[in-house]
Amino acid sequence: MACTVRLVSVCASLSVDELQLLDALAHETVFPAKETLFTQGQPAHSVYNITAGVARLYKLLPDGRRQIVGFALPGDFLGLAMRDAFGFSADAIDTVTACAFSRSAYSALVEEKPHLLRRLHQFATHELTLAQEQMMLLGRRTAEEKLTCFLLAMQERWAKLGKPSVTVPLPMSRQDIADFLGLTIETVSRTFTKLAKDKTILIVPDGVRLMNLDHMAHVAA
């Protein structure tokens, strides 16, 4: 497994021989941009560990309203929050590569490796903390605060993956950002424009440069 995210991912807790066990179970899969990894409600035969690319994770209402519950970056694990069926859909934003594990084999391994379970539990509680932060954002923040928090959070996430920079890549569309922040595409666009006019950010191709981190951190509180 030529895994470039080993140190930040679930696998970081494992010994060499445990990794070999895991290797035997994993099959690396490539999903081209826009392809579906899995769909909400579908029986969860596999779980995934993203190794490259970005995926959007979302829930749909019957009338088509969409809420993106998260963006999965390299190192993220998909399959924590499901019993038999996936609780959300996932699709590739750019080209995504992922380690897929059959759920039964993965469950069996987790049973007998408490290290791995502890690591997964850490991931789950971290996700839960982020989800609660997102509830605050969705329920109580203004459009400008939402976008500011989002940009800072994305910078932070890329930084943890070894790409610390004030230039933040944004591979997702404006519509995706809107559906993540509980806004419309027009409001997201207008808010980007406003932050750019304020010289808080500079809009660059496929991303944004953060020009006034102090001010942004203050808005995000």
Add this chain to the structure above:
Amino acid sequence: MACTVRLVSVCASLSVDELQLLDALAHETVFPAKETLFTQGQPAHSVYNITAGVARLYKLLPDGRRQIVGFALPGDFLGLAMRDAFGFSADAIDTVTACAFSRSAYSALVEEKPHLLRRLHQFATHELTLAQEQMMLLGRRTAEEKLTCFLLAMQERWAKLGKPSVTVPLPMSRQDIADFLGLTIETVSRTFTKLAKDKTILIVPDGVRLMNLDHMAHVAA
């Protein structure tokens, strides 16, 4: 430990001797209505298992805006989503009794009892699923849908605790409901009035009677 929530709680996974170990660690604590269990950012010396009453779990912004991230009912475990400090505050809505465990003793026990860890992990992933559901609600649903979903969810939760009934107790204030649903108290009140006029619900002291479950389930989708 005269624990009335044993079957639905974390403890359900334990054997008799493990329960005795846990008993030795627990001290039952009573919090009168409005008292604080713990505060966001405070070092987390204890974790809690609610045995009676209802607590509100919330985050505050520096300017006072509040988001309630959940209501803790009997059987709920508080202390999943924190590293060293609590990620949210909790206070008693009515009289709350809880089993408190010192965090260090609890961590040590979890280390050596994979049963308990697996159970905690189940709780965490369940919480995560609920949190994602709440994101959908906060980001994409209308006021009427929000309240309808909330009332159905509360009914479900009381039912799982052995109180199945179309009369749903609501010990929390209108302001609490507003801060949970990302609305104002006025909108919550108006929406209650509208649902009552539609004969979807009947407002009773400290709660609500659900008069048209089919219609509510349809709105909640």
Add this chain to the structure above:
DNA sequence: GCCCCGCATTGATCTGGATCAAAACCGCGC
């Protein structure tokens, strides 16, 4: 019983963000 006092309801008005509607941009294929 009656007076508070904190909560809830109702009413009137305002507004942030949604909706509707063009334009502008930006690859990409030919």
Add this chain to the structure above:
DNA sequence: GCGCGGTTTTGATCCAGATCAATGCGGGGC
């Protein structure tokens, strides 16, 4: 380079829910 389809930006208007402002109501203390 040019045309074309999808995305983004900008503009004009609208409206769900917020805000501001009384009024109502219920339970506890005396």
